[in-house]
Amino acid sequence: MSAVMKLEECRKQISTELDNVVDFWLKYSHDTEYGGFFTCIGRDGKVYDELKYVWLQGRQVWMYCRLYRTMDRFHKPEILEAAKAGGTFLRKFARMSTSSDQWKCAFCLTREGKAVKVQRTIFSECFYILAMDELSRVTGDKDMQLEAEQMMQQLIHWVRVDPSGLGRPQLPGDIPSNGMAVPMMLLCLVQQLTEGRGEELVQKYRELGSWCVKQILQHIQRDGAAILENVSLDGAELPGCQGRLQNPGHALEAGWFLIQYTAESGDEELQKTAISKFVELPYQHGWDKEHGGLFYFLDVDGHCPTQLEWSMKLWWPHCEALVAFLMAYSETKKPELLERFFQVCEYTFSHFPDAESGEWFGYLTQEGKVALDFKGGPFKGFFHVPRCLYMCERILDDLLANKD
Amino acid sequence: MSAVMKLEECRKQISTELDNVVDFWLKYSHDTEYGGFFTCIGRDGKVYDELKYVWLQGRQVWMYCRLYRTMDRFHKPEILEAAKAGGTFLRKFARMSTSSDQWKCAFCLTREGKAVKVQRTIFSECFYILAMDELSRVTGDKDMQLEAEQMMQQLIHWVRVDPSGLGRPQLPGDIPSNGMAVPMMLLCLVQQLTEGRGEELVQKYRELGSWCVKQILQHIQRDGAAILENVSLDGAELPGCQGRLQNPGHALEAGWFLIQYTAESGDEELQKTAISKFVELPYQHGWDKEHGGLFYFLDVDGHCPTQLEWSMKLWWPHCEALVAFLMAYSETKKPELLERFFQVCEYTFSHFPDAESGEWFGYLTQEGKVALDFKGGPFKGFFHVPRCLYMCERILDDLLANKD
Numbered sequence: 169m170s171a172v173m174k175l176e177e178c179r180k181q182i183s184t185e186l187d188n189v190v191d192f193w194l195k196y197s198h199d200t201e202y203g204g205f206f207t208c209i210g211r212d213g214k215v216y217d218e219l220k221y222v223w224l225q226g227r228q229v230w231m232y233c234r235l236y237r238t239m240d241r242f243h244k245p246e247i248l249e250a251a252k253a254g255g256t257f258l259r260k261f262a263r264m265s266t267s268s269d270q271w272k273c274a275f276c277l278t279r280e281g282k283a284v285k286v287q288r289t290i291f292s293e294c295f296y297i298l299a300m301d302e303l304s305r306v307t308g309d310k311d312m313q314l315e316a317e318q319m320m321q322q323l324i325h326w327v328r329v330d331p332s333g334l335g336r337p338q339l340p341g342d343i344p345s346n347g348m349a350v351p352m353m354l355l356c357l358v359q360q361l362t363e364g365r366g367e368e369l370v371q372k373y374r375e376l377g378s379w380c381v382k383q384i385l386q387h388i389q390r391d392g393a394a395i396l397e398n399v400s401l402d403g404a405e406l407p408g409c410q411g412r413l414q415n416p417g418h419a420l421e422a423g424w425f426l427i428q429y430t431a432e433s434g435d436e437e438l439q440k441t442a443i444s445k446f447v448e449l450p451y452q453h454g455w456d457k458e459h460g461g462l463f464y465f466l467d468v469d470g471h472c473p474t475q476l477e478w479s480m481k482l483w484w485p486h487c488e489a490l491v492a493f494l495m496a497y498s499e500t501k502k503p504e505l506l507e508r509f510f511q512v513c514e515y516t517f518s519h520f521p522d523a524e525s526g527e528w529f530g531y532l533t534q535e536g537k538v539a540l541d542f543k544g545g546p547f548k549g550f551f552h553v554p555r556c557l558y559m560c561e562r563i564l565d566d567l568l569a570n571k572d
Numbered sequence: 573m574s575a576v577m578k579l580e581e582c583r584k585q586i587s588t589e590l591d592n593v594v595d596f597w598l599k600y601s602h603d604t605e606y607g608g609f610f611t612c613i614g615r616d617g618k619v620y621d622e623l624k625y626v627w628l629q630g631r632q633v634w635m636y637c638r639l640y641r642t643m644d645r646f647h648k649p650e651i652l653e654a655a656k657a658g659g660t661f662l663r664k665f666a667r668m669s670t671s672s673d674q675w676k677c678a679f680c681l682t683r684e685g686k687a688v689k690v691q692r693t694i695f696s697e698c699f700y701i702l703a704m705d706e707l708s709r710v711t712g713d714k715d716m717q718l719e720a721e722q723m724m725q726q727l728i729h730w731v732r733v734d735p736s737g738l739g740r741p742q743l744p745g746d747i748p749s750n751g752m753a754v755p756m757m758l759l760c761l762v763q764q765l766t767e768g769r770g771e772e773l774v775q776k777y778r779e780l781g782s783w784c785v786k787q788i789l790q791h792i793q794r795d796g797a798a799i800l801e802n803v804s805l806d807g808a809e810l811p812g813c814q815g816r817l818q819n820p821g822h823a824l825e826a827g828w829f830l831i832q833y834t835a836e837s838g839d840e841e842l843q844k845t846a847i848s849k850f851v852e853l854p855y856q857h858g859w860d861k862e863h864g865g866l867f868y869f870l871d872v873d874g875h876c877p878t879q880l881e882w883s884m885k886l887w888w889p890h891c892e893a894l895v896a897f898l899m900a901y902s903e904t905k906k907p908e909l910l911e912r913f914f915q916v917c918e919y920t921f922s923h924f925p926d927a928e929s930g931e932w933f934g935y936l937t938q939e940g941k942v943a944l945d946f947k948g949g950p951f952k953g954f955f956h957v958p959r960c961l962y963m964c965e966r967i968l969d970d971l972l973a974n975k976d
Contacts, residue, residue, distance in 0.1 A: 208813070208878070216875045217812040274743070282745030337739075339678070341686030408621040409612070471620045474612070474949045476881040476935055531880055533937060545878045 171506070172571055178513060179564040185521065186557035190235065190242065192527040192543065193228070193550040198250055202280050204257035209544035212525045216542065218279040222262045224549030226295030229254040231554050233302040239558070248306060255303045255312070257281065262296055270322055270333040276546075288336045290323050294353045297323070301360050320357060324376065327354065345406055346399050348415070351383035352422050359428065381429060381438070384422050388445050394468045395419040395450055409474055414466040416454025417485020423447040424492040424559075427499060443496045443505070451489065451508060459535050460515045462486060479534040483548070486516040487556035494563050528553050575910070576975055582917060583968040589925065590961035594639065594646065596931040596947065597632070597954040602654055606684050608661035613948035616929045620946065622683040626666045628953030630699030633658040635958050637706040643962070652710060659707045659716070661685065666700055674726055674737045680950075692740045694727050698757045701727070705764050724761060728780065731758065749810060750803050752819070755787035756826050763832065785833060785842070788826050792849050798872045799823040799854055813878055818870040820858025821889020827851040828896040828963075831903060847900045847909070855893065855912060863939050864919045866890060883938040887952070890920040891960035898967050932957050 169177070196213040197205045199220075207224040208217035232251035235242035261281030262273045273292035274283035286292075297316045304313035326334055327350055358377040362370045386403035389396045397413040398406055405411050423446030430439040454462045461481035465473040472478070493509035496502075519536050520528040522543070530548040531540040542548075573581075600617040601609045603624075611628040612621035636655035639646035665685030666677045677696035678687035690696075701720045708717035730738055731754055762781040766774045790807035793800045801817040802810055809815050827850030834843040858866045865885035869877040876882070897913035900906075923940050924932040926947070934952040935944040946952075 210875060216871075217878075219812060276745075278745040283743040284745040286741060286743065335741075337690060339687040339690065341680075341682040341688040408623060467620075471614060472945050474621075474944070474946070476884060476944065479943060480880060534943075539883060539938075540878070540880065541876050542878070 172568070174510070175564055175568055175571075178510075179561060179568060181517065182557050182560050182564065185517075186554060186561060187241075188526050189528070189550075189554050189557065190247075193554075194246065194250065197228070197544070197550065198253070199279065202257075203253050203260075204277075204281070205254055205550070207544045207549040208546070209542060211522065211541045211543060213543070219284065219546075220257075220277045220279065220281070221546050221549070222258070222273055222275055222277065222292040223295045223547070224544075224551065225254055225258050225262065226292075226297075226299040227549055227551035229258065229299035230295070230302045231550055231558075233299075233306045235554070235558065237302070237306050238562075251303060252307065255299060258296060258299055259315075262292065271319065272333070272335075286335075288334045290326055290334070290350065291353065293319055293323055294357060297357055298360055301357075317361065320361060323354070323357075328379075344401055345410075346383055346386055346401055346403070348384065348387055348395075348397050348418055348422060351380040352418070352425055355380035355384065355425050355429065359425075377429065381426065384426065384446075385441070387419075387422075388441075390468065392445065393449075394453065395422075395446060396468060409467065409471075412468045412471065413473065414450070414453060414468055415464070416450035416462050416466065417464070417482065417488050419446050419450035419454075420462075420485065420492040421488040423450070424488065424495045427492070427495050431499065439499060443500065447492045447496050447505075451493075454485070456481075456534065461519065461532070461534075461536060462489060463534075477531075480539060481519070481532040481534065481536060483516075483520050483528050483530045484552040486512060486520065487552040490516060490556050491559045491563075494560050498563050498567055576972070578914070579968055579972055579975075582914075583965060583972060585921065586961050586964050586968065589921075590958060590965060591645075592930050593932070593954075593958050593961065594651075597958075598650065598654065601632070601948070601954065602657070603683065606661075607657050607664075608681075608685070609658055609954070611948045611953040612950070613946060615926065615945045615947060617947070623688065623950075624661075624681045624683065624685070625950050625953070626662070626677055626679055626681065626696040627699045627951075628948075628955065629658055629662050629666065630696075630701075630703035631953055631955035633662065633703035634699070634706045635954055635962075637703075637710045639958070639962065641706070641710050642966075655707060656711065659703060662700060662703055663719075666696065675723065676737070676739075690739075692738045694730055694738070694754065695757065697723055697727055698761060701761055702764055705761075721765065724765060727758070727761075732783075748805055749814070750787055750790055750805055750807070752788065752791055752799075752801050752822055752826060755784040756822070756829055759784035759788070759829050759833065763829075781833065785830065788830065788850075789845070791823075791826075792845075794872065796849065797853075798857065799826075799850060800872060813871065813875070816872045816875065817877065818854070818857060818872055819868070820854040820866050820870065821868070821886065821892050823850050823854035823858075824866075824889065824896040825892040827854070828892065828899045831896070831899050835903065843903060847904065851896045851900050851909075855897075858889070860885075860938065865923065865936070865938075865940060866893060867938075881935075884943060885923070885936040885938065885940060887920075887924050887932050887934045888956040890916060890924065891956040894920060894960050895963045895967075898964050902967050902971055 196209050199206055204220050204225050205228050206215045207221055210216045229251050232247050236247045261277055263271050264274055264283055272286060273296050275287040275292050276285040277283055297319050300312050300316035358373045362373050386399050387395050389405050397415045398410050400406055423442055426442035426446055427439060453466060456463055462485040464480050464482050465475045465478040467473050489512045493505050497505035497509060519532060522529055527543040529538045529541060533539045600613050603610055608624050608629055609632050610619045611625055614620045633655050636651050640651045665681055667675050668678055668687055676690060677700050679691040679696050680689040681687055701723050704716050704720035762777045766777050790803050791799050793809050801819045802814050804810055827846055830846035830850055831843060857870060860867055866889040868884050868886050869879045869882040871877050893916045897909050901909035901913060923936060926933055931947040933942045933945060937943045
């Protein structure tokens, strides 16, 4: 088969899969009584728990809006209405005022919207912002956009000025560190808040964007031989398990965030680094040569990670790998990157989708057997699968449109 | 082979195994520079992380003292000195004063003893009390015993009067519930603090003991057909995953705590309940008919649990099952309970011990393959394996001494 034919076939498979996944969540996840989305959804679509996880509420709103706004076949009232209902639920229930005059978002709500759990991190707020900004783009609601920007200011304050509002006690042995997730999420938000919004906003967040990039690059360790998930604030390796931890899926996701960033900034050196260090390296370390698929966690010195699930194959690192390799190929046209994309495709599509009831399984054993058979859970919602399929379909469209 | 010969052979195996396990921790876990114990110990005995987990520090002190105090062959200065050094480290570093004039114990310390993490639960304190009380018994240090009792009063206050000192925010959707761990730990502490200490202390904790038993019995649900890990404060089933969760190893541990309690109180009805509901039932639900071994978590309605490790075979539920079945047999002499004991023995001894480097692996896949190969980690220390072997050896000694 020619490369073009292979790309065309792949595009078709991805596009069909995206339709199926969207249908699954439209059909099973909407809480028409209390608003918001159910995300604990069993293999066959049955809701097995009514708790509403704020990360997943925000992500689903974002994803619906993004599909509605940028893909003709999803520009349907049903999708817009679902996104708006999710946004209403979030605005009504996710934010909790704290003693210090700051807004904190809950991590988990009851079906009716009562707070069950709050995390002392920034991530609920990140997905709240993602939802509000994207929703404001399809509704034209300027208040909502403003709200997203205000929450963003608070996030920046927590991350760069004073984290005390997060509620974590300061402990003498708990030395502040630079975890990959924080600059990645902030970079993602910078891209979200500024996309197509004019020079003033771009300017406002420019310094933050390049700060995020610097923070992400600090995770290149061992003379460029490894990406480590946690480093010290001045970019040195941390002691113990925390310091040696590798999360290949996360590094790959950072990889495509960086490639996307360089596509706008035109920084070729950074693009090269993004591809060699954040795409190729995590694949080399993270791919299971025996059974295929990406490990969830690894220890850079080869010790056994302490996370019980370290050797499991999760859906989302594979989603990130697909986007990362295809985007890297699209930017460079290096055939070896396309080959990797097809290899990850092969593993992913032969292991994760559930031909019987639709959507993807999320959690496989090291050997590739389904270990948890639900379609949605506390951390798996309408996000990584559709985002991956959406991104890949668009990149494939571009590649096929410019194939000569 | 006759039943007695089988018991004798089993006793020999268990006793040899206990010697080996004690040797392993004596050899590899002592931090002679900063005090306390390393617990992140790799397959071959190498320390792969220097963090000191307070649960495991307390448990190791308790276990050393218990062996020293009650088994002649472990009544060695080396063991006493190690226990005392662990106790010194705990007293010096584990307790942190809080704003509210209460003592909270850290969850995790640096090698030198600086607090890294605090949990908003009671368990670090529980193992601190366990350590201090048992250590006071071998050293005769009355101050230490008093300290254990004072900490116990605070625990009781947190559990039965006002939990605000634990630092958990009160959230409208977070309805207080009765998790199995809390009454189990308190019952264990009541037994620890009162054992052989005279009527006054027994009296002091009698009401608490029977309160714990009532709380544990509330976990019998579905008309006696299942033990559920979390129930409401008035003993009803909770909604969702939390309410349907089963933890067979935990139920089995509660089982032998209850049998031990009834051995003192002489309550035959309670003993029957303990054996049928907390020993036989969790085995029936929790045993993997296909691959053998006990599942870590199950959902009573057969949904897939959301814990990624639900189907893994962990060492400690098997330790609890061994003690539970042997103790139940010892109390009742019912042959089917002894058969189960031998069945669990067979699985346990053919899967967990590492013939090459000593000690036990802690984490197997559902199929019984070693998934994490370290001997100690953030939750696996010198506790479940030696406690199980110690308990079983003593019960087997009794059985063999009274075999006619």
